[in-house]
Amino acid sequence: MFKFHYRLERSAIGLVAFIILVASIGGFIEIAPLFTIDETVEKAEDMRVFTPLEVAGRNIYIREGCYACHSQMIRTLRDEVDRYGPYSLAVESQYDHPQLWGSKRTGPDLARLGNKYSDSWHTAHLYNPRDLVPQSKMPAYRWLLRDQLRTDDLGNQLAALRAVGVPYTDEQIANAARDAYGQANPDSAEAPGVAERYGEATNIRAFDGNQGPLTDMDALVAYLQMLGTLTDAAFTTETAEAE
Known part of the structure; x- marks a missing residue:
């Protein structure tokens, strides 16, 4: 694991690509639930707005x-x-x-x-x-x-x-x-x-x-x-x- 990390640090392009990959995975996990927000938020027919x-x-x-x-x-x-x-x-x-x-x-x-x-x-x-x-x-x-x-x-x-x-x-x-x-x-x-x-x-x-x-x-x-x-x-x- 450490050897892979050391090799990755020696390659600027490889390090940037790996960071983008990891950030994309994390971003997708956070953003994906928003695509189903209409299904996950409860409905309330009696909901009123603030005066x-x-x-x-x-x-x-x-x-x-x-x-x-x-x-x-x-x-x-x-x-x-x-x-x-x-x-x-x-x-x-x-x-x-x-x-x-x-x-x-x-x-x-x-x-x-x-x-x-x-x-x-x-x-x-x-x-x-x-x-x-x-x-x-x-x-x-x-x-x-x-x-x-x-x-x-x-x-x-x-x-x-x-x-x-x-x-x-x-x-x-x-x-x-x-x-x-x-x-x-x-x-x-x-x-x-x-x-x-x-x-x-x-x-x-x-x-x-x-x-x-x-x-x-x-x-x-x-x-x-x-x-x-x-x-x-x-x-x-x-x-x-x-x-």
Whole structure:
């Protein structure tokens, strides 16, 4: 084996050809599964897209680095399923750009966080985590409750997501700013349009506890309360496997 290696190193052309061969084999093994991606990714007829407010919240989640400490991927390990719920399916992240899967956790996995805690719990936790979890290492994000959310660019963000495959309609893009306001102001004239365009199961309420101008807290809490609720595919799969 070593003699072959030494002989190969003496031939520049032979070494380059061997490297190309090995790299091609490895590349083929990684790329080949993508040719059958339509067959391997689950189908979910009830899957819905993110609302504009949830898109804004996801951007804040990424901006503040939340993904660095909290994964959104429940693995098929028994202890993870027992703690967090059904393991994550690829279809649940088909509208994520970028995807936030991973196994590095400083805090708990958030894949099925949606509606597990109240909005007031999330608001208090983000404002000062140690008020609720004394041993928490998480920093406080007090400015989220103070900073007003920018909504004038939400239509462009939805259009950009449509360009990469998220099936937003022209109506959803045109009403992005109105829908963001309506989702966090249930008594407003804009609220009914949110349920009409995104489904009756969409969370529509004052996420930061106050109706009126939108805050970054509204958006982030709306996003957190959506996690794991876009489709019931994982729970359907779990039931089918149990049977």
